[in-house]
Amino acid sequence: MAGPRVAYILLWFPERSQTFILDEVNTLARLGLDLAVYTLYGPSPRPLTGLAPVAVPVHRLGLASLKGIFTENLRLTKDWGAPVRRFLLKVLVRQWRSLETAGEALWATLAGVHLARRFLAQGIDHIHAPWADGPATAAWVASQLSGIPFSFCAHAHDLYPPDGALKDKLTAAALVRAVSGENQAFLAALAPQAAAKIVKIYYGAPLTAAPKPPRPFHHPCRLLALGRLEPKKGFAVLLESCRLLQAQGVDFHLTLAGDGPEMKTLQEMINQWGLGRRVTLPGFVPHNQVPRLLEESDLFLMPSVILPHGDRDGLPNVILEALGHGVPVIATPVNGIPEAVYPGDTGWLVPPGDPVSLAQAIREALANPGEAQRRGLQGRELVGREFNSLKNYGRLKACLEGAIR
Incomplete structure (x- = not known):
């Protein structure tokens, strides 16, 4: 007997900044499944x-489908009658966070009807959205109109701050996946009636074939930060720490890899503070080159911050990748990060937005390479226990199949 058929709804796929979604699907x-x-x-x-x-x-909608979907919406909402029209209006009049999210919600609603x-x-048995914003809105609409159960996952930018329909989506979903315990608690507080169906399932990360053998740090020490160059990553704070380290005579080189809206600002900071010999901005690095960067690095840095409107990181998968390679991590206690980075055990945590504390933690790690590498190996063991891809995605598969029954 064939197993259940599951539809995954995403905005784009694959997406180079969301390789963890590609890994999940594959x-x-x-x-x-x-x-x-x-x-x-x-x-x-x-x-x-x-x-x-x-x-x-992979089936794509987009601009090529716009005219057909709009015409189909007019016909179907007429055929399905007033209750359906009232539901769709209820979706659209929610308080959305911005004009951009309102536009995304409108398109998600039209696409959901289609x-x-x-x-x-097509005989789909379950609908799943790996993000809690537009994809989950489309899944919610499609589920309400078809009777097919749906589920969704909540991460970071799709959750903080929550959109105007999140409570409704939590209530209507058959299953909700939180990628961290912090997110699970936030969602349960937002919709207590849905708490029993909110499950924590971490993402997975690859382990190196064998632990990194102990070795001296490079001279200069090689620091690595990797991610989209946007404010919530805290990379401006990291550059302030680099300015302090340079003034204190610390011998280091930082590779800050990624692209995004802050690229120009960060380059200007590097130029202004004379960090050109100390910091390299190589731009976007293809995911298949990330393991080499990690293998060549002594410390991995993730100085995430919480923005004034609430946006923040979830549990960045690149932290798990660094730990999976045995690279010690210095990060901040934002959202789910403390669930992987334990002070004194798998890395260091410093207050968000505090360049002095970040520089101090880097100096401490450089002064104690044996201790830093011990924490890296502890992190690798943690990834093997808690962030094992096959184990965690096997659990997700079972949960998706269970939500159909």
């Missing part, structure tokens, strides 16, 4: 070099 397929991806937009406009091949069918009919015709 691993679930490898575990035997009959899965297909439906994207609300067309192909990603960004280059996709260095990504693993996609192992499942997908409801499509999923029924």
